[in-house]
């Protein structure tokens with residue numbers, strides 16, 4: 001494998017709500033502060049949300065979904081503060097993120113959303129309504145005709161308030177009747193929607209199916225070429241990242257994601273996974289698609305979200321897990337050491353790992369002699385020959401009884417002493 005992630009960041013195209021100025025550019029819509037916060041136990045304070053929003057802007061996120069203002073006073077306050085501060089801060093590249101607020105298809109929700117986001121330079125209202133038969137019958141108790149009327153009138157209402165960037169989500173689109181989707185999406189475009197977000201609300205679809213859904217919507221919805229298609233993939237079957245990538249390959253130019261993949265139930269597509277997939281494989285197999293994310297700030301954002309939400313990242317989590325990139329255990333340690341940085345597909349520096357994180361190999365019972373030698377070398381001990389054999393034998397004996405790398409470390413210190 002080669003390292004390909006040192007590719008330069010490409011300039012971000014100009015933002016016009018419903019216009020694709022570069023056909024290969026994929027907008028990143030982060031919903032850590034809204035859908036992410038819906039994870040049980042992930043509630044954040046207003047100050048923490050503001051800090052995360054600044055971090056997301058630093059990362060280069062195009063759209064920050066800051067919250068659901070009608071849901072609580074605190075949420076309204078957080079969205080307004082983020083709109084005022086983050087939504088008016090221009091970065092070194094001249095970029096200001098869009099600040100978005102969620103609203104159901106109701107005047108009350110839309111008014112609350114608009115009051116909170118209108119302070120941003122680029123405000124967006126995101127409104128949604130259930131479109132699957134299950135949602136319409138059991139949640140909304142509405143007919144298709146009533147849902148259609150509600151969706152179009154509420155998009156029109158949001159536009160009439162003065163918001164020129166309105167996103168519409170057909171909730172549970174992954175299980176909805178396709179003909180109905182084409183119809184409702186076509187009507188909300190006429191009513192003024194600028195982004196259509198295809199939500200796989202319960203994470204039901206698989207990649208080939210979700211990709212086809214996006215392609216079918218693109219081919220069959222009247223007026224679709226004048227708006228942006230978006231994906232919102234939940235992770236109930238563990239398919240969220242793959243579905244998002246398939247959606248982008250089929251024509252979506254906005255992806256909805258969260259840091260560390262947090263969100264309701266099994267979470268959402270993880271920003272770091274989708275972005276690094278496009279960065280590593282975009283050029284060769286993913287149609288040349290790219291994002292404007294500054295990937296060197298990924299680890300910083302991940303750590304902040306982990307700390308503020310209390311949702312710990314599993315060690316083997318792709319991209320940001322402690323074991324994911326900089327460490328290799330067991331039989332491949334030799335090749336990693338000999339390849340001097342060319343073995344793994346991502347350069348740790350490219351996601352913002354520092355030298356400390358770059359210990360390179362994690363020691364354990366599967367580690368070989370060269371890994372141990374390398375680590376001793378890093379610690380300042382040049383051991384070889386019989387002396388190394390002796391230390392190695394004693395190291396293995398301790399590892400047999402210890403589970404964690406930290407224990408092996410303690411043992412190394414004992415051996416050294």
Ligand code: KIV
Nearest residue numbers: 128169171199201232
């Ligand atoms: O999962 C979902 O359907 C949502 C919508 C509001 C986009 O979060």
